[in-house]
Amino acid sequence: MFLENASKAGWIEVICGSMFSGKTEELIRRLKRAQFARQKVEIFKPKIDIRYSEEEVVSHDANAIRSTPVENSGNILLLTGDVDVVGIDEAQFFDANIVEVCQKLANNGIRVIVAGLDMDFLGKPFGPMPQLMAIAEYVSKVHAICVHCGNLAHHSHRLADNDRLVVLGEKDIYEPLCRHCFNQAKINESKKTEPEKKDLVFKN
Ligand SMILES: Nc1ncnc2c1ncn2[C@@H]1O[C@H](COP(=O)(O)OP(=O)(O)O)[C@@H](O)[C@H]1O
Ligand SMILES: Cc1cn([C@H]2C[C@H](O)[C@@H](COP(=O)(O)O)O2)c(=O)[nH]c1=O
Ligand SMILES: [Zn+2]
Numbered sequence: 222m223f224l225e226n227a228s229k230a231g232w233i234e235v236i237c238g239s240m241f242s243g244k245t246e247e248l249i250r251r252l253k254r255a256q257f258a259r260q261k262v263e264i265f266k267p268k269i270d271i272r273y274s275e276e277e278v279v280s281h282d283a284n285a286i287r288s289t290p291v292e293n294s295g296n297i298l299l300l301t302g303d304v305d306v307v308g309i310d311e312a313q314f315f316d317a318n319i320v321e322v323c324q325k326l327a328n329n330g331i332r333v334i335v336a337g338l339d340m341d342f343l344g345k346p347f348g349p350m351p352q353l354m355a356i357a358e359y360v361s362k363v364h365a366i367c368v369h370c371g372n373l374a375h376h377s378h379r380l381a382d383n384d385r386l387v388v389l390g391e392k393d394i395y396e397p398l399c400r401h402c403f404n405q406a407k408i409n410e411s412k413k414t415e416p417e418k419k420d421l422v423f424k425n
Contacts, residue, residue, distance in 0.1 A: 230331070231327045231331055231332070232357075233358055234251070234358065234359040234360075235336075235337075235350075235357040235360045236336040236337075237338070237339035237362050238362050238363040238365070238375060239339075239340065239375050239377045240365065240395050241365040241374075241392075242363040242374070243280075243363045244336040244337070244338075245279070245280040245336060246284055247361065247363060248308055248336040249284050249285070249286045251308075253286065255305065255332070260305035261303060261304045262304065263289065263300060263308070264287065264307075264310070265290075265291050265296075265297050265308070266278055266289075266290055266310045267315055268292050275290060276288065276289075278308070278310045288308075288310065293316055293318070294316050294318045294319035294322045295322070298322055298325060301326060301331065304331060305331065305332065306333075307333050307334070308334045308335075308336075309323075309333070309334070309335045309336070309337075310337070311336070312335045312336060312337030312350060313337040313341075313347035314337075314348065314387065315348065316349070317352075320349050320356065340375070341377075342378065342395070344376055362375070366397065367398050368396045369399075370399060370401070373399060374398050375399070375400070376399070377396075377397060378395065378396050378397070378398045379394060379395055380395065
């Protein structure tokens with residue numbers, strides 16, 4: 222589907238989905254293929270995401286590729302002078318300007334591959350992801366497996382009782398759920414008493 226040697230270069234690909242859906246694995250797969258094709262590849266991630274490694278993009282299965290953590294999206298333009306392919310992970314955490322940055326890169330002949338959460342823990346569109354999906358030539362939605370019923374999951378359900386948008390974490394705080402199990406979990410949570418909710422925070 223994605224030609225490493227397309228004659229007219231410069232486009233945007235988005236890989237989206239819930240946590241544990243394989244976004245990072247798919248990003249790494251595409252970037253490594255570009256490297257096999259001897260293309261110059263640069264990978265960026267927001268500085269706040271240092272869960273597994275400061276200098277690498279790492280999947281939940283420990284696949285890794287070297288990356289540059291950046292403070293804001295503007296820094297990406299400064300660091301992509303002579304590249305063929307730009308990879309961006311955890312795009313949901315970037316500022317709104319990431320959309321313009323991706324447009325500029327693609328217009329300048331660069332293949333841009335962006336991975337990120339399309340929905341937050343409430344099931345709401347996350348940060349700049351909707352805009353990125355709208356302007357991209359190619360959008361791939363990948364799915365995790367619902368840990369409650371085994372169906373395809375597209376929600377990242379937060380187990381801790383915390384209302385902040387950004388709470389970094391793994392399986393200790395999040396579980397991938399399908400639509401029906403997510404809705405049921407929300408109903409169960411709404412029935413919990415305050416002491417029960419506090420107990421949830423303590424456990425996580
Ligand atoms: N419930 C699950 N469904 C699917 N994959 C899971 C699940 N729990 C753990 N995994 C692991 O997560 C890997 C995907 O990790 P990763 O690419 O980092 O996902 P993402 O970037 O979307 O969070 C899978 O290959 C699998 O080994
Ligand atoms: C749903 C949701 C997630 N996060 C955090 C949790 C993780 O640190 C990352 C997502 O990582 P992944 O590579 O997609 O597994 O985002 C958050 O801060 N807020 C949320 O609503
Ligand atoms: Zn389910």
